[in-house]
Amino acid sequence: MKYFNTTMSMTQIKATYREWAFKLHSDVNGGDDEAMKDLNVQFEYAYKYAKSHNIVSDEEKKESAESFTRKFYTQNGWCGSRYDSSLSTTDIAKKVREYAKYAYPDFKFSISCKYYSGGSSCSMTLAQSPYELTNEDILDRWCRANTQMYGRTEFYNGEEWVHEVTEENIAKYKEFTKRKVYEDWNFNQYYDFGKDMTERSPIDIRVLDAIADVMNYLKSFNYDDSDAMTDYFDCGFYMHVSIGRGRDKPCVVKEPKNFKITDKSKKEVKVA
Secondary structure (H helix, E strand, O other): OOOOOOOOOHHHHHHHHHHHHHHHOOOOOOOOHHHHHHHHHHHHHHHHHHHHHOOOOHHHHHOOHHHHHOOOOOOOOEEOOOOOOOOOHHHHHHHHHHHHHHHOOOOEEEEEEEEEOOEEEEEEEEEEEOOOOOOHHHHHHHHHHOOEEOOEEOEEOOOOEEOOOOHHHHHHHHHHHHHHHHHOEEEOOOOOHHHHHHHHOOOOHHHHHHHHHHHHHHHOOOEEOOEHHHOEOOEOOEEEEEEOOOOOOOOEEOOOOOOOOOOOOOOOOOOO
């Protein structure tokens, strides 16, 4: 075989397929349809051989060569557990809206979608929270920990970029960050909330937990096989996740009815 051999492990076979599929597929640099067909035939043979002669995972036992070749051509391609090609972005937005309302009745999420040439997008915005999004302690710790950029002191204090950590600049930085949190705080869909977000966001962990859960539910309907390094983009829909819709429509804090804070109901607020 041109692309595979019988000594390859399943991992090597999949990696080799991704590498060649990305080079040969018609969506990339013109591609070569005949060579792509030949690659798929050889991959199916190599896949079956490895499956019967190598130790494979339980997931790989259930998987077929055809289901794998459906995608992915990049190394980091993924497909959500609820992905269904028959669902439109409108259908997905409706499901996420229902989930958020059921799972987090004291929060209000706005879920909307847009269609345009080349694809669609789904936007998720936190419009109301039962908790304050941040507090003085979280802001102070986060702002003091984020005064460095590219190895040097540099941060925006709400008026200008500054290169000196002074109490006056920190105070302005905190005030600017607080407004940003309520009015227009955006989340990168690729961040791992559990690992990154308490460090990257000056936001109460209870609010982050709710956003993370609804965002992960939304992601479970998506797939992404993009490779920004080569300007190759392929996903089910683009995602935009934020808090607030600008200065005129910031996130509102509203305690739920019959909500009473007690010592037992208080939850420790974690900060970076």
